[in-house]
Every structure is written in C-alpha cells, then in structure tokens.
Amino acid sequence: MTRQIQVIAVSGGKGGVGKSNVAINLSVALAEGGARVVLLDADFGLANVDVLLGLKASNTIEQVLDGQCTLEEVLLDGPAGIKIIPASSGTRRLSMLSSLEHAGLIRAFSDIANQLDVLVIDTAAGISDSVVNFLSAAHEVVMVVCNEPSSITDAYALIKLLSRDFGRSRFRILANMVADEQEGRQLFDSLNQVCGRFLDVGLIYAGAVPFDTKLRDSVRQQTAVVLAAPSSISARALRDFAKQAQRWPLPAKAEGHLVFFVEQLLAASSRSGGALANSK
Numbered sequence: 334m335t336r337q338i339q340v341i342a343v344s345g346g347k348g349g350v351g352k353s354n355v356a357i358n359l360s361v362a363l364a365e366g367g368a369r370v371v372l373l374d375a376d377f378g379l380a381n382v383d384v385l386l387g388l389k390a391s392n393t394i395e396q397v398l399d400g401q402c403t404l405e406e407v408l409l410d411g412p413a414g415i416k417i418i419p420a421s422s423g424t425r426r427l428s429m430l431s432s433l434e435h436a437g438l439i440r441a442f443s444d445i446a447n448q449l450d451v452l453v454i455d456t457a458a459g460i461s462d463s464v465v466n467f468l469s470a471a472h473e474v475v476m477v478v479c480n481e482p483s484s485i486t487d488a489y490a491l492i493k494l495l496s497r498d499f500g501r502s503r504f505r506i507l508a509n510m511v512a513d514e515q516e517g518r519q520l521f522d523s524l525n526q527v528c529g530r531f532l533d534v535g536l537i538y539a540g541a542v543p544f545d546t547k548l549r550d551s552v553r554q555q556t557a558v559v560l561a562a563p564s565s566i567s568a569r570a571l572r573d574f575a576k577q578a579q580r581w582p583l584p585a586k587a588e589g590h591l592v593f594f595v596e597q598l599l600a601a602s603s604r605s606g607g608a609l610a611n612s613k
Contacts, residue, residue: 337583339451340594342375342471345478346487348458351509352477353381354548354558355571356455359475361557362575364413368450372411374420375467376457383419386411387555390419397441398434404441405448412557416449439595446591451578460491462602469499470597472584475539478520479510485524496534499601504534507574508541517541539577542570 343356353376360372374382383390392407409417454471456464468474468491476492478484488506495501506524508517521538528534545567551558559568584593 338446338449338591338594339473339578339581339583340454340471340591341451341473341475341578342454342456342468343475343477344456344464344468344491345458345476345484346460346489346491347481347483350477350479350484351542352458353385353455354552355475355477355507355509355542355574356453357382357385358557358559358568358571359575359578360411360415360451360453361413362559362572363451363453363578364415365559366575366579368579369448370415370451370453371408371418371445371449372415373418373452373454375454375463376420382417382455383409385552385555386417386557388417388419393419398438400437404445408445412560435599438599439592442595443592449591452591452594460487460494464491465494465499466598466601468495469501469601470594472594473505473578473581474501474503475505475507477507477509478524479508480512480516480520485520485527488524489527492528492534492536493532496532502534503537505537505539507539510544511541513543514541540570540574542567542574 341359343352343359345352356372360370364370372382388409388411390409392402394407396402397404397407404418407418409419411417454467456467474495476488478488492504506521508520511517511520517540518538521536525536528536543566545558545565547562547565548558548567551561554561558565559571562568
C-alpha cells in the first residue's frame with residue numbers, strides 16, 4: 334500500500350526573507366510533534382542548511398547520481414531527529430540525466446520513503462528553473478514574505494509563474510520578521526489583493542513570525558530557535574506554524590508517495606530544460 338508523504342516546499346521569491354530558518358524550524362517542530370522529517374537543501378547555488386546547523390556534509394546527491402553512495406548514506410543527522418539531504422555542487426542538470434539516472438534517482442528516494450512522513454524542501458531564492466521545478470512538484474508551497482516592497486513583488490512574480498505555467502492555484506503565505514500579527518496580516522492582505530486582481534489563485538494566511546533577537550542569536554549558535562529559545566516569540570510563532578502544517582490535508586492517492594514527487598520534479602525539469610545548477 335502506497336504511503337502518504339507530505340512534501341512541503343518553502344520559498345520566498347527574493348533572498349533575505351528567512352526561508353531557510355523557517356524550513357529548519359518547521360522541520361524541527363514537526364519532528365518534536367512526532368513526525369519523521371527529512372529536510373532537503375535545494376539551494377544548489379548557495380547551500381546553507383548544513384552551515385546553519387553546524388553540520389559537515391561529506392557526500393551529497395551528486396555522489397548518489399554518480400553511484401558512489403546511496404541516498405541513505407548521504408543523510409545527515411540533525412536536531413530533534415530530523416534527517417538532512419545536503420545540497421549538491423550543482424554540476425548536473427536534471428534535464429540532462431539519462432533514463433538510467435532518472436530511474437536511479439527515483440529508486441534512491443523510494444528507498445528512504447519508509448523512513449519519513451514529511452519532506453521539507455528549502456528552495457533557492459529567485460525564480461530560476463530549479464526553484465520553479467521544486468515548487469511545481471511539491472504538494473504544499475509556503476511563500477515566506479517580509480515587509481519590503483521587493484519581497485511582495487518577487488513573491489507575486491513567482492506565484493504568477495507557477496500559476497500560469499504549472500497550473501498551481503494554492504499558496505500558503507507566512508509573514509516573517511514582522512513587528513506583530515497585525516503587520517503580518519497587512520502583508521498578506523497586500524499580496525492577496527494584487528493576486529486576486531490579476532491571478533486565479535487562492536492564498537492562505539499561514540501566520541506571522543515576529544522579528545526576534547533570539548532567532549538571530551540561534552543562527553549564531555547554529556541551532557534552531559525552537560530548541561535554543563523555545564519560549565521566545567519567534568519560537569512560539571514557528572511552533573504554531575508547524576501545528577498548522579500538521580493539520581494540512583495529505584495528498585490523495587499516489588500523489589502522496591515520495592516517488593510521485595521525484596517523478597514530477599524530473600518531468601518539470603525536462604519540460605523547462607531547467608537546471609539544478611542555476612538556482613541563483
């Protein structure tokens with residue numbers, strides 16, 4: 334029987350909105366709630382999840398594709414029991430993989446499917462083919478925005494692209510580094526208004542994470558703020574976000590299988606001629 338596995342992609346259009354911290358803390362909070370979580374660092378230009386957590390990766394997906402190791406051997410042990418797939422060097426293009434390599438990548442993810450309930454993907458910044466491919470293949474897309482005009486415009490551009498070219502119609506919006514809940518709601522309303530005017534998409538408010546020096550401190554300590562300062566305002570907000578994610582509906586039928594996600598990713602890459610290398 335095919336297991337249902339949630340695939341959540343965290344993006345944000347522009348850089349500097351804190352999406353990697355969101356992805357890490359979401360993963361840790363979900364794991365603390367009992368889920369088996371794998372975090373995929375999909376920023377193949379400026380990989381940073383391992384650095385943010387003080388980990389050292391000896392192997393990446395690149396070595397898996399080359400047949401040098403299995404995906405299970407690549408997995409890093411992270412905080413709260415999460416597993417991390419570190420980013421590759423970005424020297425291979427998914428659209429250029431042979432059919433044998435396609436099958437190998439699908440098999441590699443299939444081999445770890447029984448070890449996880451949730452796959453969280455930390456995408457790169459921007460609207461490159463790599464970012465779009467991961468977002469189009471994921472079941473849930475979380476857009477992280479902050480109170481900067483460029484953040485809203487870049488998020489809108491990415492939503493428009495995914496809607497127009499890939500038929501994606503639902504996006505969850507998380508306001509990050511805001512003063513309070515009211516500012517978070519205002520950011521969401523601004524984006525929702527412009528999307529409602531020009532696009533046929535539905536945006537769902539996923540909450541607000543206040544600006545917090547404790548979060549900045551946790552980055553310096555190379556740990557998740559939900560562990561370093563669990564009672565801080567940012568940690569509480571991120572835990573609330575994770576509790577929301579636990580209630581999100583699972584994909585139906587085969588779409589819940591990890592293999593389906595990889596097949597969709599490869600198909601999207603072939604259509605766009607996109608590259609994992611050009612994520613930044």
